[in-house]
Amino acid sequence: MDERLEVSGTAVKIEPHMLAILARKFNVIVNEMNHTLEKVSRSAALNLAKDFSSAVLTSDGDLFCLTQAIPIIVASCSMAAKQMTGLFDDLRPGDCFLNNSPYYGSSHHGDFAYMAPVFYKGEHILTTLSVAHQADIGNSQPTTFMPFAKDLYEEGALDFPCVRVQRDYADVDDVVRMAKIRIRNPEQWYGDYLAAVGAVRIGEKRIIELCDKYGAATIKAFLAEWQDYSRRRMADEIGKLSRRSWEATNAHDPIEGLAPDGIPLKVKLSILPEEGKIQVDLRDNIPCIEAGYNLSEATTRSAVVTGILNNLSSDLPRNDGVYNCIEILVRENAIVGGVKPPYSTSMATVGVAARLINLIQSMFAELGPDKGLAEGATSFSPSVASVCGKDFRYDDRLFVNAVIYGFGGGPALHGHDGWLTYLGPPGGCQVDFISAEIFELKMPILFGCCEVEMDSGGAGEWDGAPGIRCLMRPRGNPALWSYFLDSKVFPPKGLHGGHAGAPSAAWKVDAAGNEVAIPDISSEEIQPTEWIGSLWPGGGGFGDPLDRDPERVRHRVRNGWVSPEKARSVYGVALDLSGEDYRVDQERTAQLRLALRNR
Secondary structure (H helix, E strand, O other): OOOEEEEEEEEOOOOOHHHHHHHHHHHHHHHHHHHHHHHOOHHHHHOOOEEEEEEEEEOOOOEEEEEOOOHHOOOHHHHHHHHHHHHHHOOOOOEEEOOOOOOOOOOOOOOOEEEEEEEEOEEEEEEEEEEEEEEOOOOOOOOOOOOOOOHHHHOOOOOOOEEEEEEOEEEEEHHHHHHHOOOOOOOHHHHHHHHHHHHHHHHHHHHHHHHHOOHHHHHHHHHHHHHHHHHHHHHHHOOOOOOEEEEEEEEEOOEEOOOOOOOEEEEEEEEEOOOOOEEEEEEOOOEEEOOOOOOOOOHHHHHHHHHHOOOOOOOOOOOHHHHEEEEOOOOOEEEEOOOOOOOOOOOOOOOOHOOOEEHHHHHHHHHOOOOEEOHHHHHHHOOOEEEEEEEEHHOOEEEEEEEEEEOOOOOOEEEOOOOOOOOOHHHHHHHHOHHHHHHHHHEEEEEEEEEEEEOOOOOOOOOOOEEEEEEEOOOOOOOEEEEOOOOOOOOOOOOOOOOOOOEEEEEEEEOOOEEEEEEEEEEEEOOOOOEEEEEEEOOOOEEOOOHHHHHHHHHEEEEEOOOHHHHOOOOOOOEEHHHHHEEEEHHHHHHHHHHHHHO
């Protein structure tokens, strides 16, 4: 910390207090970028659910500062940004680039990454980046997720392989026109575009102000020291683990007509404490398939990093100083690792990515009885879907938007119950769960219910979060709901004796009130007289349910999350239900638990 760093021929000393001050100032810059996206954007995925991330990167494209972020895109920021410096040798102030190509470092076509090089006194010193999930991307169907698209041509999405969208702070009209003509709701998209560009410009402005205050030499010295500090922190964390190597498998649910037995995954994990590295070998996986389930290189990296960091200290910096301590071994054109055109990666941020995160985070259970996370819910049931129709409130104007609501199923870990509003491993609690009324204002839909499904969370000493039951219908006109289930056949598994969460489900309620079966993966047209039903799966539990604090069981029974019968038969807890708050019968509970243990 006291060594001098040679920066442009000048020795600059970064004192410990200045390291902390500048780290916090960059966090504030990134938070302001995120705030701009939230407040200025137009689509529900951004201004309601906050399905976006912002970051600051070095001029070489290394991720440097990240705050609130969607896990499945965090490690891919640098891969998208490096394309800018690799493809263009004429960068200058006022440039902005758009990259949504999974073949050029982006996650999948649905995530638009906007990047601006930040210049200070003629030198490219940093890069600002904002990634925003889109409501529509010109796909052949009105959704950003195309599970059965055989290739990128059938997918139909706009592909921007890192293209310049602004020059001298003005739009490149050719590119903007191209996007507007292909996207079903161009005004909404352009509003989101302005929000994302505004976010990177806010970051650019604040960085220049920071350089004015502290000097470019100090900022560059800080960048180098912060990355090195982050690397040392990660090496210390890895050094606390035992050296070992082991393998594990899991699988995505079967997919009718595509993968009748499911999509298998295999990981070999090696802890190398002396080297300060963790190695993840993904080479023993199946080849890529003619469908949208293939992972891009970016989502493979993000999924691996997320699964590992979920088991390490939560205060590790989120940057490439940390991420580069994780070595990932892949082979080209496999289901995980990255594919080349024309293979589709439409589902690369969900599905298989969620299963890969679950697999890696649960593998740490091999390191001890208090290690690892159970599996989290992986489905995108109809309560989290792309919805398209005509809005009767505005002269039947076409709308395409994302409903992101009614999700749960967080995994349990040692000392903590699963987080209720989890969404899934790729979202990892970072997406907002807001009120149904706001969604009903945003688009012509109505919620019939949104409630915790009793007994759906995986039981354990620490419970998995329960699933969520929803009913929704369009108003005025029919609407198309595009969704895809997972965790129905292979629900989220528990860990260290914890139970699995309840499976997912989807159904329709017809005009007569009858429940009608619908496919697990579909785009279903729902009439205004019908309801579409959604059950989000529960998260896996951690530890033996018979070791759970009886008072925690009582609390969940009182709140309607656990039934009295499950309390008796699974947790071995006897309750006196006569009072308003219920009461644990300690003597009967001890007898029940002894009988269940001896069974």
